[in-house]
Amino acid sequence: MQKEYDVIIIGAGPIGLACAIEAKRKNLKYLVIEKGALVNSLYNYPLYMTFFSTSERLEIGDVPFTSISFKPGRQDALEYYRRIQQHFDLNIHLYEAVNSIELKDKLKFIKTNQSEYYSKNIIIATGFYDIPIYLNIPGENLPKVSHYYKEAHPYAGQKVVVVGANNSSVDAALECWRKGADVTMVIRKGEIHERVKYWVKPDVENRISEGSIKAYFHSNLKEIKEKSVTISTSDGEIEIENDFVLALTGYRPNFEFLESCGINLSKNGRFIPKYNPETMESNVKGIYLAGVVCGGMETHKWFIENSRVHAKMILEDIFAKSI
Numbered sequence: 001m002q003k004e005y006d007v008i009i010i011g012a013g014p015i016g017l018a019c020a021i022e023a024k025r026k027n028l029k030y031l032v033i034e035k036g037a038l039v040n041s042l043y044n045y046p047l048y049m050t051f052f053s054t055s056e057r058l059e060i061g062d063v064p065f066t067s068i069s070f071k072p073g074r075q076d077a078l079e080y081y082r083r084i085q086q087h088f089d090l091n092i093h094l095y096e097a098v099n100s101i102e103l104k105d106k107l108k109f110i111k112t113n114q115s116e117y118y119s120k121n122i123i124i125a126t127g128f129y130d131i132p133i134y135l136n137i138p139g140e141n142l143p144k145v146s147h148y149y150k151e152a153h154p155y156a157g158q159k160v161v162v163v164g165a166n167n168s169s170v171d172a173a174l175e176c177w178r179k180g181a182d183v184t185m186v187i188r189k190g191e192i193h194e195r196v197k198y199w200v201k202p203d204v205e206n207r208i209s210e211g212s213i214k215a216y217f218h219s220n221l222k223e224i225k226e227k228s229v230t231i232s233t234s235d236g237e238i239e240i241e242n243d244f245v246l247a248l249t250g251y252r253p254n255f256e257f258l259e260s261c262g263i264n265l266s267k268n269g270r271f272i273p274k275y276n277p278e279t280m281e282s283n284v285k286g287i288y289l290a291g292v293v294c295g296g297m298e299t300h301k302w303f304i305e306n307s308r309v310h311a312k313m314i315l316e317d318i319f320a321k322s323i
């Protein structure tokens with residue numbers, strides 16, 4: 001049986017779901033293919049994270065998002081997006097990964113790890129949270145090293161190095177310290193990042209200046225061993241005892257996948273995919289980009305807040321071209 005659609009949406013993150021709602025509203029034949037759970041990136045966020053956005057800014061499909069606290073947490077968001085899926089009864093295949101897209105005449109041919117599909121249009125809403133930016137240093141593949149942070153409990157009473165000075169690193173360092181870990185931050189630049197949430201930045205700066213959390217500025221992690229790490233500091237190399245490393249140095253979109261679809265990436269080291277900002281159509285006709293994947297390495301540029309509008313822009317363009 002040939003499975004042919006008007007639009008296939010890759011990724012069931014908040015923005016992929018927003019696209020699905022608009023496709024359904026326009027009576028298009030659509031399918032969402034998601035390699036993990038519903039809103040898989042949010043599912044993998046730190047257990048007790050709080051969004052910097054207020055709940056109404058995370059809403060999609062014009063459905064109100066209510067939460068007790070004005071800034072919702074991960075659990076609130078999972079609840080909301082689950083209800084969105086149930087309310088709209090969206091057509092989603094979970095736990096199915098898209099491996100490739102080929103152009104076949106006017107159609108796109110999509111191969112997943114389970115099946116094959118044809119579609120007139122594709123929306124790539126694959127986010128950036130699946131691929132960490134690696135340190136590429138010896139010992140990075142040891143089991144004590146993680147590029148994702150879930151919760152502080154495993155680190156209680158342990159010597160933990162946190163690499164990075166952005167929101168993820170700062171939240172992890174503070175939480176781990178508060179649950180009894182001995183925390184050392186290794187920070188490439190001379191200060192905590194300016195984009196750290198304004199209500200958290202003074203907290204970490206004060207913990208560092210009082211010596212509760214140790215921090216090496218202008219420093220890089222050089223090597224990780226079973227029981228120690230080597231840090232290259234402005235005063236030379238030092239080796240300190242260590243049980244765990246949280247290398248929270250950011251994530252990036254799957255550029256190899258985008259290029260394999262024929263999408264051009266900017267050559268300035270930012271790898272920003274080429275798209276028309278009015279329609280979100282990429283340089284490949286009928287392949288659209290939605291959500292945070294649009295930012296390339298500039299992963300701080302797009303959020304749920306400002307990219308949920310992509311859904312209406314894209315589906316209006318697809319619908320206009322279909323009539």
Ligand SMILES: Cc1cc2nc3c(=O)[nH]c(=O)nc-3n(C[C@H](O)[C@H](O)[C@H](O)COP(=O)(O)OP(=O)(O)OC[C@H]3O[C@@H](n4cnc5c(N)ncnc54)[C@H](O)[C@@H]3O)c2cc1C
Binds near residue numbers: 045046130304
């Ligand atoms: C810790 C943290 C806190 C944040 N807080 C906020 C906030 O307060 N406000 C805000 O607006 N934004 C926030 N963001 C950013 C926001 O959560 C993300 O930008 C959001 O998840 C983006 O939605 P998306 O749908 O574009 O991508 P994602 O949510 O990442 O969804 C992409 C989906 O595509 C799937 N996928 C990837 N590749 C494939 C494939 N080959 N086949 C099938 N499926 C695939 C993934 O599994 C994933 O489910 C935060 C991000 C982080 C990391």
